[in-house]
Amino acid sequence: MARHSTHKRLRGAMRADRVRGAPGGPGRLRTATFSWEPPARSQIQAAIHTHPFNHTLNLVVPATADMAPLQAALEQAIRAGGPGPCLAHVPATLFLEPSFVAEYILTGSLYALSMTRLDSDDTLCIDGQGMLILSVSKDTYQQLGLAGRPCRFAHGASGRLGDRRSGAVSRYMIQLPLADPSFVPGKRGYERARQCLAAWDEARGRASWPCLFVWTPPTPLNAAPARAWAPITLPEALVDPRHVRSVEPDAVVRMHEDVWVPSACAPSDVGPCLEWAGLMALPSPRLRAFDRCEPHVCLYDPPPGSTPGACLHLRVVGLLPPALVARCLQLAWDWAETHRSVAALSVSGFTDTPIAWQSKYPGHGLPLGSGALAGPAPDDGRTAATRARKVRRKGHIRAGETEHGLLRTGENGYTVLLFPECRAPGEAQVHLLESVELDTH
Template identity: 25%
Template sequence: MFVPLRWLRERPRHLLVCERSHVRHERSRHAVRVRDHAFNCRVSFLIPDCGIPPEALKSAVADVGEYYLVKNLSLHELVTQEFINTFVKKGSCYALTYNTRIDQDNSAALLPTGKLLISVDKDTYEELGLQGRPSLYSGKKPMRYIITVDLTDSAFNPDSKKHKRVIWALREKKPLEFDFLLAWHHKGSEESTLMSYFSKNQIQAHQPKITFSTLRNVQCPILEYNKLQGEPESACSAQEFFEWLGAILNQVDLDNISSNFLSTYSCPQPGTVIEQTLLCTVTGFIVPEKIIHLLEQICCYFEEPKLAHWISLIVHGFADSPVSWRESEHGFLKGGENLYSFVIFRSLDYWLQMAVGAYDDCP
């Protein structure tokens, strides 16, 4: 991919959007924010002054649930009336193309709202003949387009011209085939499952990978829930804490000792040393409903007295997902940033920090 020289000289822009509220506040939007971020590949939580995983959190992590990888799935199979009636209209269905690069390859994503977003290059767009819009990252001469199909639209029925045209375009005019990650969240007992529905395809069930580890003698900033923006100056700012959290997750040395490295990093001040800190990481295709349940269990953790003053929950989205929050187009460009984190305090006040990369829309 060609990268203009000025982009190499410019400092990459990134956006960190911060909110502060209380989990039990009637206007709290924490659950809405989680639901808005549909495609998640990794969830971690960090508990200071804790060495043994709490049983409730272990159960919540174990209940994240399986997901599926379907090989060589024709895109038109996701717009059939049978699929829509069986999965899209009876729960939250998630589908994301696997091993596709959003800046180079065709890709697609099915949101739980029933919106199917298809990101295609110019040639594919012209061959399909479906209505779309230029990608936000195409520049003055669009080389990529986004097509949106609302599968729940009342006008999108088997007898409509729109439905027939979409089926014809995806099945006959320009067939598109991808490997898909799939997950379905629903209430009640349904006879149909993704495994049985796609039994004629190459489908594999996967369980998320779960790891627990205990970090020793962690240098940790002192947080105060009402000082998110770092005022007064002595408080740890949102940006400083977000960087510290990234350093912990990536096992960066916080000693700030001169060595043969070009740069060093030290813990924001004021800080303290935590003797033991529990870190749990779940990797897979994780739906927002399971993250909301985990967040609720974290809140329940503080119902009894604990040494920990706060717990952090960190969620990473796919760098190559065609969408980030809601239906906002996601662009890789320089870093593909697509993540958010909660800090839940004993009082159940929380910080929410949402990070997006260069030119992405504000969450």
């Protein structure tokens, strides 16, 4: 009997490998433009809150007037919350403790991230909307006993033709909906998860997870601007107080003199303006108005219409909740609107995070929980039957799946460009550029 031909399978595998090995991987840069209208603020604020794990914030505002009021307001926004972010060694069962869930997860927004390597260690995080996400190795997944899904970015070599990423899955993602009404003590899914995490803690050792915590309290109606964070108290029965320490963000404010400052941004100039914002965040000496760098070292031209001036540069590093970023953007927006000045806000996320962006459909398709923790799904034109349909195709992205691939592009952040003065009527004055990978945007 003749051996079965594998020509079609190999040809399809080669096409898939060419797509996976394309320069830049599956990374994408999404661009959205808005006019200078009130609805634009709410839309950009909503986009900011979908990026939970912010590591570095850079805000650049040209000095068109006395910058002392803006500088004082920014420093007040950062320090108003007092002590809040902390680093603690905790067990995984802490996140299922009923008192902890009721006080911090069901009330306000809790962000937690383990300080472990995404490419080689087991990691966990809480995304601010009550979802506990575990990214574990294949060995841990087989021993843990909880249902999950394969990671899209963690495929080993297949052994065919070399340099292939279509082999066996090496990592898995597990999601536990802590805020779901059906995920409570006494329910079978909750008890199963608690039993598995307790056995995992016993195998790893007590309080073996070094995690960063920051909690944003709920905002009362008709209240002053919300605090970016508030202190949290971890139960001493599970966490040793000696293993908890405060980690305040590092904030630095500088004034850069004699640098190129753009005055407006046409749709065709978004790229140069984004490059200018990135160089200001460094800051780079190429932005100096008197810089005369050798052509063989660097070639840089400022955006069209740029003039020499001074810029206020705020840089904040730490675990920054979205509420703090939104507050800084609000202050910069008000300043730009009053003084008709440009502004640029750049935010980058942590490298070792299981996810970079929150899912539009939190809890959808999970074996534990009903997926109702964030209310109804957005109106995207898809019916419930379409969302529930399972497509058995390798690499298919279902609704609700979101993931961060460190070893592919690794980018996870966004930039907001504000230009009150436009060159022509009807031109967009606010630009939002998001670096995304696998998500549900």
